[in-house]
Amino acid sequence: MMEHIGLENVLPAQIEARSFEIITEELGDTPLVPGTEPVVKRCIHTSADFDYAKNLVFSDGVIERALEALRQGAVIVTDTQMGKAGINKKKLAEYGSEVICFMSDEDVAAAAKENGTTRAAASMDKAAALDRKMIVAVGNAPTALVRLHELVRDGALKPEVIIAVPVGFVNVVRSKELILELKDVPSIVARGRKGGSNIAACICNALLYMLDERR
Amino acid sequence: MMEHIGLENVLPAQIEARSFEIITEELGDTPLVPGTEPVVKRCIHTSADFDYAKNLVFSDGVIERALEALRQGAVIVTDTQMGKAGINKKKLAEYGSEVICFMSDEDVAAAAKENGTTRAAASMDKAAALDRKMIVAVGNAPTALVRLHELVRDGALKPEVIIAVPVGFVNVVRSKELILELKDVPSIVARGRKGGSNIAACICNALLYMLDERR
Numbered sequence: 407m408m409e410h411i412g413l414e415n416v417l418p419a420q421i422e423a424r425s426f427e428i429i430t431e432e433l434g435d436t437p438l439v440p441g442t443e444p445v446v447k448r449c450i451h452t453s454a455d456f457d458y459a460k461n462l463v464f465s466d467g468v469i470e471r472a473l474e475a476l477r478q479g480a481v482i483v484t485d486t487q488m489g490k491a492g493i494n495k496k497k498l499a500e501y502g503s504e505v506i507c508f509m510s511d512e513d514v515a516a517a518a519k520e521n522g523t524t525r526a527a528a529s530m531d532k533a534a535a536l537d538r539k540m541i542v543a544v545g546n547a548p549t550a551l552v553r554l555h556e557l558v559r560d561g562a563l564k565p566e567v568i569i570a571v572p573v574g575f576v577n578v579v580r581s582k583e584l585i586l587e588l589k590d591v592p593s594i595v596a597r598g599r600k601g602g603s604n605i606a607a608c609i610c611n612a613l614l615y616m617l618d619e620r621r
Numbered sequence: 622m623m624e625h626i627g628l629e630n631v632l633p634a635q636i637e638a639r640s641f642e643i644i645t646e647e648l649g650d651t652p653l654v655p656g657t658e659p660v661v662k663r664c665i666h667t668s669a670d671f672d673y674a675k676n677l678v679f680s681d682g683v684i685e686r687a688l689e690a691l692r693q694g695a696v697i698v699t700d701t702q703m704g705k706a707g708i709n710k711k712k713l714a715e716y717g718s719e720v721i722c723f724m725s726d727e728d729v730a731a732a733a734k735e736n737g738t739t740r741a742a743a744s745m746d747k748a749a750a751l752d753r754k755m756i757v758a759v760g761n762a763p764t765a766l767v768r769l770h771e772l773v774r775d776g777a778l779k780p781e782v783i784i785a786v787p788v789g790f791v792n793v794v795r796s797k798e799l800i801l802e803l804k805d806v807p808s809i810v811a812r813g814r815k816g817g818s819n820i821a822a823c824i825c826n827a828l829l830y831m832l833d834e835r836r
Contacts, residue, residue: 411767411795412798413767413792413795413796414791414792416791417737418733418737421739421764421791424791425789425790425791429790451789452788452817453668453670453788453815453817454788454793454813454814454815455668455670486706486707487707488703488818488819488822491701491703491705491706491707492701492702492706492818522632522633523633524633552626573667573668574640574666574669575639575640575643575644576629576631576636576640576643577628577629577631580626580627583627598669599669600668600670601669602667602668603703603707603819604703604817604818604819607703
């Protein structure tokens with residue numbers, strides 16, 4: 407039925423596993439940092455872009471730190487509704503956590519207007535006012551990273567982990583380097599221009615699934 | 622203030638325009654189908670991946686057809702909550718329309734289970750039961766495209782336009798070719814493995830903004 411129109415017959419439940427097999431095959435002996443493979447492969451799975459085998463930078467111990475934070479119920483703060491939509495909220499709820507996006511909040515829009523900044527930057531200020539353990543996952547706005555860098559540097563916010571993967575052309579490359587310069591907060595960074603809300607979400611999901619496998 | 626840490630000083634409202642300038646510069650004389658430029662450039666803007674200058678295939682007249690459909694209030698049916706989150710719903714509402722995603726519906730989950738198919742395929746059956754003018758935008762599931770192809774071929778569904786941009790490794794390439802084989806429904810297809818919910822959403826947004834410019 408399927409084969410005659412040139413389709414591979416894969417059961418719905420097996421599609422993801424088969425995809426990861428293909429990715430593993432095609433990666434061949436591309437060197438990956440031990441322990442980061444599930445994250446790298448999920449980024450490739452989400453984008454069909456093997457550049458993620460090369461552009462992802464992981465701080466020492468960041469995976470363990472992120473898993474421990476999630477195990478302890480750290481919230482995920484992200485900079486787009488799209489990233490929020492892509493994160494497995496059911497899975498996150500199993501760990502007593504949730505994902506928060508302040509981008510549509512009226513007070514954030516008002517603060518951005520007043521300060522002549524972006525809503526993304528203002529949403530980081532709102533995150534800093536949260537008194538919770540958190541992972542910050544930025545998939546869209548370099549301005550969020552620039553503000554986050556300031557907040558961390560000034561001691562106003564200390565996330566467990568920063569996932570810094572905005573995409574784009576204006577200040578994106580440099581904003582990610584700023585996060586890499588932070589010594590006290592471990593990070594996962596997609597160096598260069600590439601990234602996106604989909605990449606931010608899939609990194610969070612990869613971490614959640616890694617945690618699941620250890621249960 | 623910004624320059625000393627290596628950032629380009631661009632006002633929040635100018636970031637997108639500046640990004641498009643950079644994309645246009647870097648595209649140089651890469652040939653694009655006349656009239657499709659805003660769509661192609663927005664895909665590059667969303668992914669920082671210039672492959673979209675080469676892999677997007679546009680049926681003759683598809684842009685005009687899509688704009689006319691949106692002007693007439695065609696709904697957008699998409700296959701992920703993430704795609705739905707990324708589409709500019711405020712703008713769509715200005716044209717009396719909305720975006721619909723059936724993926725989380727219980728009847729869709731039940732139908733998929735009963736038929737041994739994916740929820741994405743079952744969601745296309747549910748779309749076929751809608752008696753509305755529609756654009757179908759598939760960013761994730763090739764199984765949605767395979768079912769969509771059957772429904773169109775069998776006369777059960779006739780969307781105004783199909784946006785076929787799932788990403789991945791299993792049946793993705795072939796499912797997009799099936800859509801290109803449909804003669805009666807114009808399409809925008811990201812040929813090959815690349816695409817995603819973000820790409821589906823940004824193509825819809827590009828069309829909405831093109832419509833805006835003509836008002």
